[in-house]
Amino acid sequence: MAAVMPLSNLLDARRVWRGRAEPLPAGEQPTGWAALDAVLPSGGWPAAALSEILLPLDGVGELQLVLPTLARLSQGARAVVLVAPPYLPCVAGWRQHGVDMRRIEIVSATEADVLWATEQCLRSGSCAAVLAWPRQADDRALRRLQVAADGGRALAFAFRDRQHLSNASPAALRLELEARPQARVWVRKCRGGALPAQPVALPRALH
Numbered sequence: 001m002a003a004v005m006p007l008s009n010l011l012d013a014r015r016v017w018r019g020r021a022e023p024l025p026a027g028e029q030p031t032g033w034a035a036l037d038a039v040l041p042s043g044g045w046p047a048a049a050l051s052e053i054l055l056p057l058d059g060v061g062e063l064q065l066v067l068p069t070l071a072r073l074s075q076g077a078r079a080v081v082l083v084a085p086p087y088l089p090c091v092a093g094w095r096q097h098g099v100d101m102r103r104i105e106i107v108s109a110t111e112a113d114v115l116w117a118t119e120q121c122l123r124s125g126s127c128a129a130v131l132a133w134p135r136q137a138d139d140r141a142l143r144r145l146q147v148a149a150d151g152g153r154a155l156a157f158a159f160r161d162r163q164h165l166s167n168a169s170p171a172a173l174r175l176e177l178e179a180r181p182q183a184r185v186w187v188r189k190c191r192g193g194a195l196p197a198q199p200v201a202l203p204r205a206l207h
Helices: 007-012 034-039 062-073 091-096 111-124 139-152 162-166
Strands: 050-055 079-083 104-107 127-132 155-161 173-178 184-190
Touching: 050 062, 050 139, 050 162, 062 091, 062 127, 062 155, 062 173, 079 111, 111 127, 111 139, 111 155, 127 139, 139 155, 155 162, 162 173
Parallel strands: 050 155, 050 173, 079 104, 079 127, 127 155
Antiparallel strands: 173 184
């Protein structure tokens, strides 16, 4: 019978190869929130894909969540488009956060046309990101946005009521935003990775 030797002895004698974990690469589309990037499989927003952000109600800080991303993308050549936002952005506040407002476009659309307008913007290839607030969007409609985001190589954000959480979604990423008692985000679905057991607390309060 072979002698039993402690693993530490084998390692010290260099008889067992010890692998080293490679550092995770920086995400192609970081969210700008280090704690959130750390738990997402891609190290940020899934590139060229749909991210669904579920809210208790409009105006709880959902734009603050994506503002670092909008600031980064607005420095590029492609536009950032908001389709029928429930509230107009605060121009002065966005500029203070580094957003180049010359790259921000706002599209007015009726509820019936929100999904169509969002899909056309995503497919165009001229948008870095498209944000929309569809009230009614079934699995088929969301899948069309996912396909359009992939075809146009754009980030797609759909802000929806969290009552839709129980419904299946083709989105690559689903986040649920809580504003009280503190700002935090639950990762409810993430393509290519396990769901974190705890929410991600955001270090700065969302307004």
